Amino acid sequence: MAIAYNPVVFLSNPSIVVSSLSCGYNQDVKVERLHSWQVSPTEASYIQQRLAAQVSRSNQVTTPRFIAGVDISAVNAQGTATGTVVVLEYPSLRLVETGVARGKPEFPYIPGLLSFRESPLTLAACQNLVATPDLILVDGQGIAHPRRLGLASHLGLLLNTPTIGCAKSRLCGRHEIPGVEAGSYAEVVDRGETVGVALRTRLGVKPLYVSIGHQVDLETAIYWVMKLCRGYRLPEPTRLAHLAAGGNLKPESTVAAEVSYQDKLLSKESRWDRCKN
Numbered sequence: 001m002a003i004a005y006n007p008v009v010f011l012s013n014p015s016i017v018v019s020s021l022s023c024g025y026n027q028d029v030k031v032e033r034l035h036s037w038q039v040s041p042t043e044a045s046y047i048q049q050r051l052a053a054q055v056s057r058s059n060q061v062t063t064p065r066f067i068a069g070v071d072i073s074a075v076n077a078q079g080t081a082t083g084t085v086v087v088l089e090y091p092s093l094r095l096v097e098t099g100v101a102r103g104k105p106e107f108p109y110i111p112g113l114l115s116f117r118e119s120p121l122t123l124a125a126c127q128n129l130v131a132t133p134d135l136i137l138v139d140g141q142g143i144a145h146p147r148r149l150g151l152a153s154h155l156g157l158l159l160n161t162p163t164i165g166c167a168k169s170r171l172c173g174r175h176e177i178p179g180v181e182a183g184s185y186a187e188v189v190d191r192g193e194t195v196g197v198a199l200r201t202r203l204g205v206k207p208l209y210v211s212i213g214h215q216v217d218l219e220t221a222i223y224w225v226m227k228l229c230r231g232y233r234l235p236e237p238t239r240l241a242h243l244a245a246g247g248n249l250k251p252e253s254t255v256a257a258e259v260s261y262q263d264k265l266l267s268k269e270s271r272w273d274r275c276k277n
Helices: 041-052 114-127 151-159 218-227 236-245 259-266 269-276
Strands: 016-019 066-072 081-089 094-103 135-138 163-167 185-190 193-199 208-214
Touching: 041 151, 066 114, 066 236, 081 114, 081 236, 094 114, 094 236, 114 151, 135 151, 135 218, 135 236, 151 163, 151 208, 163 218, 185 208, 193 218, 208 218
Parallel strands: 066 135, 135 163
Antiparallel strands: 016 094, 066 081, 081 094, 163 208, 185 193, 193 208
């Protein structure tokens, strides 16, 4: 059976539009109902404090088959943002799928509460994937956050999936200057607690801020960020997600997946047939 791109799917939230190589939600990607999204900034802060206690700082990552990266664009002149998730097959790091969701964020832009603004678009993109990620790298903070619940930790709890925070800038805490060599890092300490590291991923570039998202420990987070770098400052999952969010992911960057991935696509045959009928 031939698999074709599904037409644009309108979700229950009419302000979000999703497109992906699938039809409807991925039944394997389940979103936990942890709270309402219709909350005030004060309520959002309380929710972060409550959920932070549920974040697992113990490693549950072994050998992932599919590794995802997520990012979201800035809003355009129409107030619309683009959330993207790219899925790479490990260890080849071949791009096998890209999910995109576009919509108008309803929550205001407030530093420290960005997960309430960005998560709905990201979750919409994730639910329309065929592949189910085993590990997700997030362009944002994990526990390196004033209330220990940045976007990476929030998404990890919502998706019940290991996540790693991989931010371009520091949100809280202080650190020494890491060494100049790739792999050098300095601990980020906030109120006496090590919440992440400033990690040099390449010689001569600014460090990334890596932290536990969910179901990983800090050592594992550092390992996977370095393992997934391919000569750029950003690891491949978030680098490609960033390009996709900006509409700059070139078609030639998409490499055909291996037979094993095609098997997974074909396993969705009955669901695809139901969507056509």
